[in-house]
Amino acid sequence: MFNNLSEKLDKALHTLKGHGKITEVNVAETLKEVRRALLDADVNFKIAKEFTKTVQKKALGQDVLTTLNPGQLMVKLVKDELTELMGGDTVGINLGGSPTVILMSGLQGSGKTTFSGKLANYLKTKKSKQVLLVGCDVYRPAAINQLRVVGEQIGVEVYAEEGNQNPVEISQNAIKHAKANGKNVVIIDTAGRLAVDEEMMTEISNIHKAVSPQETLFVVDSMTGQDAVNTAKAFNDVLNFDGVVLTKLDGDTRGGAALSIKSVVDKPIKFIGTGEKMDAIDVFHPSRMADRILGMGDVVSLVERAQEQYDEEEARKLQKKIAKNQFGFDDFLNQINQIKKMGSMKDLVGMIPGAGKALKDVDIDDDAFKGIEAIIHSMTPAERSTPSMINASRKKRIAKGSGTSVQEVNQLMKQFDQMSKMMKMMQGGGGRKMMQMMKGMR
Ligand SMILES: Nc1nc2c(ncn2[C@@H]2O[C@H](COP(=O)(O)OP(=O)(O)OP(=O)(O)O)[C@@H](O)[C@H]2O)c(=O)[nH]1
Ligand SMILES: [Mg+2]
The missing domain is CATH 1.10.260.30 (Signal recognition particle, SRP54 subunit, M-domain)
Incomplete structure (x- = not known):
């Protein structure tokens, strides 16, 4: 995960080691390297600039600190700032409502169906919830089959209406079905759509209005970097979603999406997907992720x-x-x-x-x-x-x-x-x- 970024940040911060004191010169040098590392990771230019400015201010204000060596101090400052950049505190999902309705949104192939299954499995096994998965992709018959396979794998019921072309109606019926069958969480998987496709965006907005979800999650492929951030903005304008799910973090992703998305849409990353299997899901903790990026591991x-x-x-x-x-x-x-x-x-x-x-x-x-x-x-x-x-x-x-x-x-x-x-x-x-x-x- 983020190997390249980790390596570059490590190199950048090494420069300061061996120096006895933090000076404006060596801070500037180090931060230039840090900024380059962030840009290489596909972090937005403005965000990277802002990032280094904040760290610089903090570093120069702290040269009186003698308990830490400069290298360690810089690592700490960068760590804190990375944590802030990724949202600061951990934000869980809202499981209120009866049933809790969770709506998935995102581009084609971003990992919505896979993540719907992972989340259902997580809520079932870790939170003892009775979950209903809902197939709302009326365009591809194979999509419903994919969800059924996932449901079978994890032992979760899948609700679908073959032949019904109206996703708003399907999701409303699904919630009725959930209520009648003692389910307390309904996860609605939708068809992938492009933000530029107005008709499709209106459709998901209509589903959103009709079911008033407790959680609307935007699922995004972390490999897509800056594009991910732009798409997030477009979806947020229409849905005002509650949280982000970053998928495919197991791949060779540069990390730009994870580091930029919060600043751009001001919505927390809530979960990450780290593989194709149903248990490859993790709650997102900004501070632990910052530790990992800086090669400090994640012992917790x-x-x-x-x-x-x-x-x-x-x-x-x-x-x-x-x-x-x-x-x-x-x-x-x-x-x-x-x-x-x-x-x-x-x-x-x-x-x-x-x-x-x-x-x-x-x-x-x-x-x-x-x-x-x-x-x-x-x-x-x-x-x-x-x-x-x-x-x-x-x-x-x-x-x-x-x-x-x-x-x-x-x-x-x-x-x-x-x-x-x-x-x-x-x-x-x-x-x-x-x-x-x-x-x-x-
Ligand atoms: N390595 C890896 N692959 C993933 C992850 N999440 C999803 N995938 C894969 O990405 C591909 C697309 O995933 P889907 O869940 O079908 O994506 P989708 O958003 O439902 O796609 P559409 O319904 O076509 O919009 C599949 O091959 C998944 O196995 C992940 O966290 N890691
Ligand atoms: Mg799908």
């Missing part, structure tokens, strides 16, 4: 993800096993599965402070565990529960069975050994201490 999100996957019962069982020295390869496999459930490896690694930079040339993908899994699957149940019985000839057999080498099997045995030792050490409050340590690293 990482810990949250870990906590979401945390199962007390399982943890207790595992603890007992560790205490009795019964931790085996099946448990190891379980742990890997838990990590996998937390998200894609690339995403997770990006949340570790400094890791983005350190690993920028390393290709991290979700196949990272495949070799390990193959090796463990080639072990017999007895070998998995009593790893000490795995001797040289067994290693040879396991390597052959898993299409790996004895070396790789050895490596895994070593990793397993280290992990078992670490887990034993972490017992009794050690884990909490480690979390605190990680938080302290921010």
Whole structure:
């Protein structure tokens, strides 16, 4: 996410390190680089200029501060300003109303249907809501099918009226249907439209008026940079929407949309989409995003993800096993599965402070565990529960069975050994201490 921008900002801020004092000259130099980094990320020229002006003012007013070195101070100022630029505080969605009506708007292919599914899944699993998805794209029959597939995947009912060409009527009927069937959230997916297409813009405006949504979300592809900002303006003029959803942040996006949209339409970014799968959705936190952009990681999100996957019962069982020295390869496999459930490896690694930079040339993908899994699957149940019985000839057999080498099997045995030792050490409050340590690293 925003690798290029991160790298350039990092370089820009490095210039100041080594200088004892913040002077007008070195601040100006650094900020010139910062501005260039923002422009390269496709941030609007005026916004980038304003940004550096504010940071400059703040930096020069603070040269009395001696507790921080200039580099750190600048990083902090830039971080604070990035946070402000992206909206400052986290703004959640309004779930009032019965039912809550959420209307999706945006350009063709921006990710509305995918995001409708992700949001439905999020509200169902994280907020225990009864959700109804509504297909209002009357132009493409395939669109309704796409939504039905999504609905089936996440176990959420989809309301559609094949043959009805009136999206206003469909959405009104859908809300009636929701009320009659105990649903408390209605998500209306609409057809993609161009802002220049007046007829289509009138149509969504009519749907908007007819259903008075609690939340109108503007879904935008973050890869489109400055264009995204212009489109946002056009949609906002017609719909006065409540929030923005930035999709495709998993791609090679430069970041301009994320950094400019709030200043232009003065509406908060509420969610981000980070992949095609139904769980690739995150609440947008400006300050955490600023941390990530500056390569400071996002430990808070990482810990949250870990906590979401945390199962007390399982943890207790595992603890007992560790205490009795019964931790085996099946448990190891379980742990890997838990990590996998937390998200894609690339995403997770990006949340570790400094890791983005350190690993920028390393290709991290979700196949990272495949070799390990193959090796463990080639072990017999007895070998998995009593790893000490795995001797040289067994290693040879396991390597052959898993299409790996004895070396790789050895490596895994070593990793397993280290992990078992670490887990034993972490017992009794050690884990909490480690979390605190990680938080302290921010
Ligand atoms: N990598 C990635 N792909 C995404 C994301 N969100 C959507 N996509 C993909 O983008 C394409 C378009 O997504 P849709 O959800 O169909 O977009 P839409 O806005 O409903 O499109 P129309 O209904 O034609 O206007 C699909 O191939 C999605 O899988 C995301 O966050 N990351
Ligand atoms: Mg669609």
